[in-house]
Amino acid sequence: MASTIVTFELGGREVEVMVKPMTTLQSVLRNQLGFTATKEGCRQGGCGSCTVLVNGEPMMSCLLPVEDVAGQRVTTLESITPAEGLHPLQRAFLDANAFQCGYCTPGMVMISKALLDHDPAPSDDDIRQALTGNICRCTGYRPIVRAVQAAAEAMSDDAGEQAR
Amino acid sequence: MTVKSYFLPRSLPEALRLLQLHGPELLVMAGGTVAMPLINEGISLPEAVMGLRLAGLDRLDRTDGTLRIGATATLTQMLDQDAVPMLREAARNTASWSIRNMGTVGGNLFTPPPGGDVAVALLALDASVTLAGARGERVLPLGDFFTGFMTNELAADELLVEIQVPIRSEPTAYMKFGRKHANTPAVVTVAVRIEWHEDRVADARIALGAVGPYPIRARQAERLLVGTGLDADAIAAAAVAATQGCEPFTDGIATDWYRRKMVSLFVGRALEQLAPGAGAEGR
Numbered sequence: 336m337a338s339t340i341v342t343f344e345l346g347g348r349e350v351e352v353m354v355k356p357m358t359t360l361q362s363v364l365r366n367q368l369g370f371t372a373t374k375e376g377c378r379q380g381g382c383g384s385c386t387v388l389v390n391g392e393p394m395m396s397c398l399l400p401v402e403d404v405a406g407q408r409v410t411t412l413e414s415i416t417p418a419e420g421l422h423p424l425q426r427a428f429l430d431a432n433a434f435q436c437g438y439c440t441p442g443m444v445m446i447s448k449a450l451l452d453h454d455p456a457p458s459d460d461d462i463r464q465a466l467t468g469n470i471c472r473c474t475g476y477r478p479i480v481r482a483v484q485a486a487a488e489a490m491s492d493d494a495g496e497q498a499r
Numbered sequence: 500m501t502v503k504s505y506f507l508p509r510s511l512p513e514a515l516r517l518l519q520l521h522g523p524e525l526l527v528m529a530g531g532t533v534a535m536p537l538i539n540e541g542i543s544l545p546e547a548v549m550g551l552r553l554a555g556l557d558r559l560d561r562t563d564g565t566l567r568i569g570a571t572a573t574l575t576q577m578l579d580q581d582a583v584p585m586l587r588e589a590a591r592n593t594a595s596w597s598i599r600n601m602g603t604v605g606g607n608l609f610t611p612p613p614g615g616d617v618a619v620a621l622l623a624l625d626a627s628v629t630l631a632g633a634r635g636e637r638v639l640p641l642g643d644f645f646t647g648f649m650t651n652e653l654a655a656d657e658l659l660v661e662i663q664v665p666i667r668s669e670p671t672a673y674m675k676f677g678r679k680h681a682n683t684p685a686v687v688t689v690a691v692r693i694e695w696h697e698d699r700v701a702d703a704r705i706a707l708g709a710v711g712p713y714p715i716r717a718r719q720a721e722r723l724l725v726g727t728g729l730d731a732d733a734i735a736a737a738a739v740a741a742t743q744g745c746e747p748f749t750d751g752i753a754t755d756w757y758r759r760k761m762v763s764l765f766v767g768r769a770l771e772q773l774a775p776g777a778g779a780e781g782r
């Protein structure tokens with residue numbers, strides 16, 4: 336079983352890993368790089384807890400051979416968490432009690448990040464549509480939708496302030 | 500994981516060469532949203548896999564009234580195009596955002612029922628498929644591609660490379676009925692296209708998903724509609740006739756009995772959307 340070397344960009348840094356054929360990005364992140372925010376849930380693409388962004392677009396890292404992202408830009412929760420404090424989405428999830436056990440949260444935050452990058456002012460319906468592939472068994476989703484809405488407002492206020 | 504080699508060809512010729520070299524033992528994968536779950540679960544244990552993600556087969560081209568869809572174009576690419584509105588509607592009703600970013604249009608033709616929601620639309624749109632092999636390419640109507648449950652016309656040394664869809668302005672209707680609003684397997688999927696000649700139906704396509712071994716056409720219902728004005732009686736007759744020839748099955752989503760009932764109901768509703776005065780032109 337010949338191992339290969341795969342290089343990709345992770346949170347603005349180039350990383351290089353030696354992998355067995357078709358190791359998933361999820362496994363590389365967690366088991367080889369120690370980036371454990373990305374969770375291992377169903378490994379069927381059905382729960383969203385492994386959601387990461389590839390070139391800014393959400394994908395399920397459990398279904399993605401790492402070879403497929405060679406040379407691409409991967410973003411995980413670690414990449415968007417500032418050195419000090421929290422990303423506005425993290426802050427909003429905390430303030431809105433948008434999690435209990437927290438297992439779905441990294442995936443929820445990443446897909447919400449992708450949504451706000453595409454559409455800084457989504458409607459509740461847009462948020463629900465975007466999040467349909469991410470399962471939460473604790474909250475009943477309402478606090479999550481509220482958190483994304485609140486983060487959108489906070490981020491547009493920030494942007495407004497910076498523009499001033 | 501038993502995979503000993505994973506190939507990522509950068510072109511179609513390279514992919515065909517690899518296929519020739521390794522034969523039917525080589526598992527082909529496009530977006531991986533069907534193949535990878537089976538591998539992760541240990542249900543599928545391939546030793547050699549070829550991924551098509553980098554093979555350059557994901558182009559969308561609009562030429563002479565035809566939308567040419569590269570086999571590995573993603574479901575998200577279907578959402579982003581406006582040449583064929585029904586394909587946008589079908590993609591919107593398929594899986595979730597992340598899965599649509601990975602899953603391909605070509606892969607959808609290989610997805611067993613109750614999957615294949617885009618394939619159902621393609622069938623109603625009179626799509627054709629191009630299969631390429633070492634001996635060259637051949638084009639066949641999508642209706643001839645499917646041969647049985649998880650079987651099709653693709654030979655072991657061939658790849659699906661393109662799907663062609665005629666761009667037409669006729670109104671279409673697409674309805675997927677599931678147990679949830681989104682990201683849910685179909686109880687039944689219905690795709691309808693009506694060709695009018697003045698105020699009469701000149702031709703009709705009614706394609707059904709999740710009620711047979713592969714996407715099928717309700718030909719008896721289609722025939723009944725021709726020559727009518729798509730009035731309430733014609734719609735009612737077609738809705739009943741649509742259950743003929745379908746082979747609904749029982750799974751965790753619905754029973755065969757329920758699926759059969761829903762075929763009539765949703766064929767009726769889809770036709771109503773297209774009836775004169777429904778105001779649903781060009782959906």
Ligand SMILES: Cc1cc2nc3c(=O)[nH]c(=O)nc-3n(C[C@H](O)[C@H](O)[C@H](O)COP(=O)(O)OP(=O)(O)OC[C@H]3O[C@@H](n4cnc5c(N)ncnc54)[C@H](O)[C@@H]3O)c2cc1C
Pocket residue numbers: 379380381382526527528529530531532533534535536551570571574592593594595598601602603604605606607608609610613614615616617653657658659660682683684685
């Ligand atoms: C959570 C989840 C939800 C889903 N929901 C839906 C849904 O609502 N509706 C629906 O229809 N589907 C659904 N699917 C199934 C799937 O995502 C789609 O059918 C998708 O279009 C499959 O494409 P793919 O490229 O990922 O397939 P792959 O897994 O890459 O391919 C599957 C098989 O098809 C064959 N194949 C694919 N492309 C080619 C080619 N170009 N040439 C030769 N052979 C090829 C190969 O044998 C391959 O192993 C869902 C999947 C998941 C994980």
